[in-house]
Amino acid sequence: MSELKSHTLRRGRIFPEIQWSEEQKAQWQAERKKLYQRCKLIFDQVQPELINTHYNWYIAVEPNSGEYFLNDDAFLAAQQAHKKYPNVKLHVFRINETGVCGRI
Numbered sequence: 001m002s003e004l005k006s007h008t009l010r011r012g013r014i015f016p017e018i019q020w021s022e023e024q025k026a027q028w029q030a031e032r033k034k035l036y037q038r039c040k041l042i043f044d045q046v047q048p049e050l051i052n053t054h055y056n057w058y059i060a061v062e063p064n065s066g067e068y069f070l071n072d073d074a075f076l077a078a079q080q081a082h083k084k085y086p087n088v089k090l091h092v093f094r095i096n097e098t099g100v101c102g103r104i
Contacts, residue, residue, distance in 0.1 A: 036091055040099075059092070063090070064085075
């Protein structure tokens, strides 16, 4: 008869020594919001002309240069942007009326 081994289930954080304080979380959220707002300005400028030709495509916006990258796949749009601008934060929008995909 074979023996059954019991495994101890570990629950909790993967790296419990890395804990963000509330200030760090708030700072991260503020940085993300600022990045989104900078990218949204560029998206709002180009969206009216792109909506006719690239409806439901994705646009990856690099806010420092103002350059954007189009593709029908969100991952490939971001990959194109990261190829030209490695290690930079960007935002990906969907080219439609709202700039997002999915339904609520």
